[in-house]
Amino acid sequence: MTTQELQLDKFRWITDSRQVGEQATTTQSGESVFFAIQGEHHDGHNFIGELYQKGIRFFVVERSALMPDLRAELIDYADAQFVEVDSSLQLVQTLAAEHRRQFRIPVVGITGSNGKTIVKEWLAQLLADDFVIAKSPKSYNSQLGVPLSVHQLNASHTLGIFEAGISRPHEMQALEAIIRSTIGIFTNIGTAHDEGFRTRKQKIAEKLRLFIHAETLIYCADYADIDEEANLLLKAVNTDMRFVTWSMTGREAVCQATLEQDRLTLSGPFGTVLLTIPFTDPASVENLMHCIVAMLTLRVLDADALQSRLNRLRPVSMRLELKEGINNCVLIDDSYNNDVAGLQLALSFLNQQSTRGRRVVILSDVLQSGQPESELYEQVANLIRANRVEQFIGIGPVLTQNRRFFADGSIFFPTTDAFLTEFSVRELRDSDILVKGARPFSFERIVNRLQRKVHGTLLEINLDALTHNLNYYREKVGANTKIMVMVKAFAYGSGSAEVAQLLQFHRVDYLAVAYADEGVSLRQHGIDLPIMVMNPAPETFATLLEYSLEPEIYSIRLLKEWSSFVAKHTEAETVALSSRSAQRKPCPIHLKIDTGMHRLGFLEDELPVVIEYLKSYSNLRVETVFSHLVGADEAQFNSFSQQQFKTFLRATAALEAGLGYRPTRHLLNSAGIVRFPEYRLDMVRLGIGLYGVESSQLDKEAVRPVGTLHTVISQIKAVPAGESVGYSRRGVLDHDARIATLAIGYADGFDRRLGNGVGHVWINGVRCPTVGNVCMDMTMVDVTQAPAAEGDDVIVFGDELRITELARQIGTIPYELLTGVSERVKRVFFKEGN
Ligand SMILES: *Cc1c(COP(=O)(O)O)cnc(C)c1O
Numbered sequence: 001m002t003t004q005e006l007q008l009d010k011f012r013w014i015t016d017s018r019q020v021g022e023q024a025t026t027t028q029s030g031e032s033v034f035f036a037i038q039g040e041h042h043d044g045h046n047f048i049g050e051l052y053q054k055g056i057r058f059f060v061v062e063r064s065a066l067m068p069d070l071r072a073e074l075i076d077y078a079d080a081q082f083v084e085v086d087s088s089l090q091l092v093q094t095l096a097a098e099h100r101r102q103f104r105i106p107v108v109g110i111t112g113s114n115g116k117t118i119v120k121e122w123l124a125q126l127l128a129d130d131f132v133i134a135k136s137p138k139s140y141n142s143q144l145g146v147p148l149s150v151h152q153l154n155a156s157h158t159l160g161i162f163e164a165g166i167s168r169p170h171e172m173q174a175l176e177a178i179i180r181s182t183i184g185i186f187t188n189i190g191t192a193h194d195e196g197f198r199t200r201k202q203k204i205a206e207k208l209r210l211f212i213h214a215e216t217l218i219y220c221a222d223y224a225d226i227d228e229e230a231n232l233l234l235k236a237v238n239t240d241m242r243f244v245t246w247s248m249t250g251r252e253a254v255c256q257a258t259l260e261q262d263r264l265t266l267s268g269p270f271g272t273v274l275l276t277i278p279f280t281d282p283a284s285v286e287n288l289m290h291c292i293v294a295m296l297t298l299r300v301l302d303a304d305a306l307q308s309r310l311n312r313l314r315p316v317s318m319r320l321e322l323k324e325g326i327n328n329c330v331l332i333d334d335s336y337n338n339d340v341a342g343l344q345l346a347l348s349f350l351n352q353q354s355t356r357g358r359r360v361v362i363l364s365d366v367l368q369s370g371q372p373e374s375e376l377y378e379q380v381a382n383l384i385r386a387n388r389v390e391q392f393i394g395i396g397p398v399l400t401q402n403r404r405f406f407a408d409g410s411i412f413f414p415t416t417d418a419f420l421t422e423f424s425v426r427e428l429r430d431s432d433i434l435v436k437g438a439r440p441f442s443f444e445r446i447v448n449r450l451q452r453k454v455h456g457t458l459l460e461i462n463l464d465a466l467t468h469n470l471n472y473y474r475e476k477v478g479a480n481t482k483i484m485v486m487v488k489a490f491a492y493g494s495g496s497a498e499v500a501q502l503l504q505f506h507r508v509d510y511l512a513v514a515y516a517d518e519g520v521s522l523r524q525h526g527i528d529l530p531i532m533v534m535n536p537a538p539e540t541f542a543t544l545l546e547y548s549l550e551p552e553i554y555s556i557r558l559l560k561e562w563s564s565f566v567a568k569h570t571e572a573e574t575v576a577l578s579s580r581s582a583q584r585k586p587c588p589i590h591l592k593i594d595t596g597m598h599r600l601g602f603l604e605d606e607l608p609v610v611i612e613y614l615k616s617y618s619n620l621r622v623e624t625v626f627s628h629l630v631g632a633d634e635a636q637f638n639s640f641s642q643q644q645f646k647t648f649l650r651a652t653a654a655l656e657a658g659l660g661y662r663p664t665r666h667l668l669n670s671a672g673i674v675r676f677p678e679y680r681l682d683m684v685r686l687g688i689g690l691y692g693v694e695s696s697q698l699d700k701e702a703v704r705p706v707g708t709l710h711t712v713i714s715q716i717k718a719v720p721a722g723e724s725v726g727y728s729r730r731g732v733l734d735h736d737a738r739i740a741t742l743a744i745g746y747a748d749g750f751d752r753r754l755g756n757g758v759g760h761v762w763i764n765g766v767r768c769p770t771v772g773n774v775c776m777d778m779t780m781v782d783v784t785q786a787p788a789a790e791g792d793d794v795i796v797f798g799d800e801l802r803i804t805e806l807a808r809q810i811g812t813i814p815y816e817l818l819t820g821v822s823e824r825v826k827r828v829f830f831k832e833g834n
Contacts, residue, residue, distance in 0.1 A: 006083065008033050009099055011058065013092065013151055015144060017047035018348055018505070020054050020386065033058040035088040037144070038065055041474045042507075044088070045070060052077050060088045089144060090174075096147030097177040103153055107160035108294065109181025109214065111172075111207045113190035115287045116141060116163040121316040121337075122291045123161055125439070126309045130300045131159035132370045137341035139832075141165035146175045152341060156370035164210050168196035172209040183297070184211035185290050186219040189226055204229045212237050218293050220286065221245040221253035244268070244297050246289055255293055259285060270296045273303040278313050314439060320349055322463075322498070322829035324452045327429035330357060331450055334436040335443035338366050340379060346436050347387040349831060352505040353498070354432035359389045362446060364416075364437030365396030377402035391431070395419050395441060416441050425449060456743040457711040458826045460798075461494050463502055465704035469690050470506055472702050476673050481680045484510035484532065484666065486687040488518065493749075493818040494691055494707055495827040497525035504529050512685065516540035519549040532590050532624075534600075541565045545587075550623065554592040554600040556609060562589070563617045570619060588623035591663070593651045595627040595644040604651050611658030624664040624683065625652050633671035633695045641672075645679050671696040693804060693814045708798030709821060711744040713763070713790050716783065724772070725780050730756055731772025737784045740768070742794055745777040749821035750796060753810035755779070762795040763788045 011033040014020060020032070034051050036044035036059060045065040057080045066074075066084065074082055085091050100107075108123060110116045117139040124135050134157040136149035141163040149162050164175040189204055197203040204225055211217050211234060221227045227245065234241055246268070247253035255268035264275045273296070277288050288310075295306055323331040330353065334346045343363070350359060361384060369376050377399065384392050385407065392410040394400065400412040413419040416437075433450065437443030474483065485508050486492075491499040500511060500522050512532040513519050519531045520543060536544060536551035538561050544551055545566070553559050566587050591610070594601030602610055614620060627648045631637025645667065652665050665681040670689030672679065674696040688695055692706035719739045725731035742761065746752045751759075755774040760767040766786035770779055781794075797803040797817070807814045 006033075006058065006081065008058075008060075008095055009151075013148060014051075014056070015044070015092070015148065016348075017044070017051050018351065020051060020056065032056055033060060035060045035092050036062065036065065037088045037092075038062055041471050043479075048077075049073065052080060057081060059083070060085060060091055062086065062088050092144065092147045093174045093178060096150045097180075099153065100150050100178055100180050103157070103160070105158055105160060106182045106298070107162065107179060108183045108185060109176075109179045109210050110161070110163045110185045110187065111165065111210045112185075112187025115187040115283065115290075116165065118284075118287045118316045119185060119187055119290050120161050120163050122287060122313060123294060125313055126291055126295055126306075127159065127298075127300070128368060129309075132157050132368055133159045133161060134370065135161040135339075136163050137339060137345060138337075139163065139165070140341070143171060143174065147178050149341070150178050154370055166206060169202065169206055172206050176210050176212060179210065181211060181214045182216070183294065184214040184217040185294060186211070186217065186226055186230070187290060188220065188286060189223055200225060201229060205233055208233055211241075214238070214241060216242045216244055216297060218244045218246075218290060218297065220289065221247045221251050222249050224251075227251075244293055246293050248285075248289070257289060264292075266292065266296075268293070268296065270299070273306070275303065275307055275310060278310055279315070320346060320831040322353065322831075323447070324826070324828075325428075325431075325433060325450045326425065326452050329428055329430065329450065330354075330432045331447060332432070332434045333447045333451075334434065335447050338364055338436055338438040340366060340369060340371075340376070340383075343380065343383060343436060346434055347383060347389075350389075350432060350434045351387055353501055357430055357432040358391065359387070360391040360393070360428060360431045360433040361389045362393045362395065362419075362433065362435045362437070362443070363399070364394075364441040364443060365398040367438045367440070373398060373402060374405075378405045381405035381407075391428075393419070393423070395437065416443065416445060420445065420449060457709070457748050458828050459493070459495075459821050460708040460710060461498070461827055461829045462704070462706055462708070462832065463498075463829055464832045465692060465706045466494075466499065466502060466690060467506065469692060469703045469706065470503070470508070470686075473670070473673055473684075473686050473689055476677065477680050477684050482509035482664065482666075482683040484508070484512055484683055484685045485690060486512050486669075486685055487522070488512060488514040488534070489819045490518075490823065492688060492691045492815070493821045495829070496522060497527075498827070498829050500527045500529075501525065509683065516543045516547075516549060519544075520547050523547045523549075530588070530623075536562070538565075542569075545569060550588045550590060552590045552592050552600075554594075554602065556602075556606065556613070559589075559610065559613060563613075563620055566619050567617070586619050586621035589620050591622050591625045591655070593625060593627040593648060595647040595651070596640065597628050597630045599628075601627065602651075604647060604654075607651060607654050608658070611655065614659060622655070622659060622661075622663040624666060625655055626666040626683075626685070627651075629667065629669065629672050629676075632669055632675060633697070641676065641679075645676070670694075674698050688815060688818070691818060693818075695814070705797075705799055705802065707803075707818065707821075709744075709749075709796040709825070710798075711742050711748075711761075711794045711796060713740045713783075713788060713792045713794060714743050714778070715741045716788060716790050726755075726772025727775065728773060731780065733771070735784070737771070737782050738788070739771060740781050740783040740788055740794075742779045742781060743777070744779055744794075744796065745775045747776045747822060748825050749817070750774055750779055751810055751812075751817065751820065753812075754806070758809055759806060760801065762798075762800045763792060767801070 012031050014032050014034045034056050060083045063084050110120055124133050134153045140149050146164055162179045166172050219226050245253040246255040248257045257266045262276050262280050264277050266273050321333040323333055325331040332350055392406055394412045397414050400414055403412050435443055435447050485503050487496050487500055490496050504527055511529050514534050516533050519533050531549050533549045534552045592601040594603050629641050629644055648667055656662050664683050666683035667679050668684040670687050673684050692703055694700050694703045717739055720736050721733050723733055725739055744750045752774045755770050757769045759770050761781055763786045768781040768783050768786050771782050772780050797806055803814045803817055807817050
């Protein structure tokens, strides 16, 4: 069957098996097609069986993935249709480009280094009264995100706003054909994602390709490089293009602007307008300028109308925040936006996080979908059902009118106020609650009601940075090497359960913890990945078996104890359950070889005894064998690392020969992955790199910081020169100072060695040194040079102040600081978007 015959344009497009709930409803599955894509980190072809079980019957598959095994498997799905192509992604892109051709409406295409999503969201807010708008959900701007966004366009839309992001040369061409902008906005150019490009000019030129067919192009002429390249490249290929450039520095441009505090004066072809702008930080001003110039260019309103729209503008929250709720609930706060594509993303995040709680969704009317009401709400109800939501709460007049589509037991309120006054929030307990509403419904009031108040010191964990880092290491090791992730010590301080849930969602191969109770806690949070326990004490053996935790075996003593424990246990079970358990599978164990660390592990010459023992006790199976490099992060130990590798290979070869099967071999930690790709073997053990520290220092910028430790200023006071601050009069002032007391001390993990000016914190853009000794729960810093007020946010480490630097200042390693953030510090998790 060809793609034309199938008319895939009419289908719902699925590219991620997790978009489909356990039991896709018939309407949903009947109209859905799954595009199996082989990516750098995932291969969609592995999920065809799963999707078939869920009811999907149409698949696009790639020829190169159709190995004999897979072909044989597909034959079993006799009633499904398979379309074979060279590249599923390319087909998605081609189909989306064809879809776009059916519409003759203005389409705004946005690219640039920063601000794309904000400009898109703000433009959509500002133009909401004039157009029915289709836009990219969140920051869906990739090679796959763009076609999926544009595929949403339907006959009722009168404007499209889509963003495009690229990180390598030659990526824009495909996106251009799909978006086919009539109005282009080039937000700015920065240094992000430079790695794929030879020069900044090359990067600008590639981005400009998005606009080759546009009628109008908007950008800030103060970026001289953009101005130059745009004139050079676009004027030649598209002579009719209208450039609407703007400047705030007096550079030659079509529109000239000046800003005094929040008063903006703007002159251009539309005359001169005076406006008061709602945000005045430099990034917001730039984003606003693009929007204002675009509005004036579209000529839909006059200055007064524009001003009243600007007054209603709200900050864009692109984050899906995970918050601790009352009554043991977890909240997913997505209270500023509501469209069907965004709902799908938020539900998949709910799915990912919610492995044990009851799922609750609180949703407002979907505004501006452009779809007929009944079709829209049937679709929404299907999504809710497919994601196994146990309790649905709908808020808004239109949802209430369409309640017939939703499961029995769903409840509806005409307004947010009605919900807040009539609904008893005590009914919500032990639940994972998604709160998602369009702006006018002010769902932040609901979040406020349901949230457990956090104050003071907190560690923010960026789940997208974690994913980014995971992908970086996955790419490094390639598809044929598995990944075990170390989540010991509370996932290096980042919070084990949430991190493990994310890792399970991204399908890593193994997890490892130090102690049995850490493994138990993961199981209780719904983690079913295999888990290795590195310190399996005999008194925890029963727990290991009960929770399917797999011990590291490092000595003959431990081997014998575990094996006889397992034998006894299996005997008892055999008696109790007769023949069924006689075939019980051998218990997986992990052998640790000591190749030079001299910590735990078998020395090479002990292996013959180990092999003999294992051969006579068939109840154990060596699932993996591993060792640990002592100096993977430092070049001075290269020859020792090499020696360890050789010893390890000899040991594993002996083991293999003796056992008659081949256990999975693993040697490398995070630094090793970067420095010794040739040693990656069958699996690697990823630790600190995932949490944002690239410890080999070879590829420092490749990973993103994951944790940001925040605290607040409790009090500020003026202290004259000559006085002392804190215990033991250690902080004697040599100037009249403003001293701020922070709500963090060494009991929270703010190391005492950072006191007395050794360490700094970051307050409103200024680094402020500590003064005097760090106390148990408080620390004093000098804010004489900083704009600071009581209650202000303070960053202890994060993007602005790297933890590696902090560690260096006190002569320790980032591991110690990360794991030292005390458990009394609340962890808050968030996603940036998409
Ligand atoms: C903690 C640990 C790792 C991870 O090391 P990183 O340097 O954090 O990547 C790997 N292997 C073993 C045995 C470990 O204990």
